[in-house]
Amino acid sequence: MQTELNLDDVFAALADSTRRSILSRLADGPASVNEIAAPFEISQPAVSRHLKVLERAGLIERDIDKQRRPARLKAENMAAAVDWLAEFKAFWAPSFNKLDDVLIKMKQNNE
Secondary structure, rough: OOOHHHHHHHHHOOOHHHHHHHHHHHHHEEEHHHHHOOOOOOOOOHHHHHHHHHHHHHOOEEOOOOOOEEEOOOOHHOOOOOOOOHHHHHHHHHHHHHHHHHHHHOOOHHH
16 A cells, blocks of 8 residues: 555645646756745745655655755656556547547648
8 A cells, every 4th residue: 555655645746836846847956945946936935845745755855964955856756656647548548549530630621
């Protein structure tokens, strides 16, 4: 059940657009709380709370020994979420193919 709990934490963390933006920022490399907070219109303590959620979900890790405590991406739990979603590809791929067919027909009818 540990994997399911981790996935719950991962998806809960990813449900927030600010946290997704923080992850995008960290894809460029490690950053301090102040560096992460700069482009957002939220306080440094609010960013710290978002970082705690991401850290609890295992999506980031923070250096403990440094005063700056930079955050960096930790891809293992993100990969677990991607793997879980991939299990459903067989379910939605045919639907997307049908949608493609409908859109092509609509485009042809409009030409």
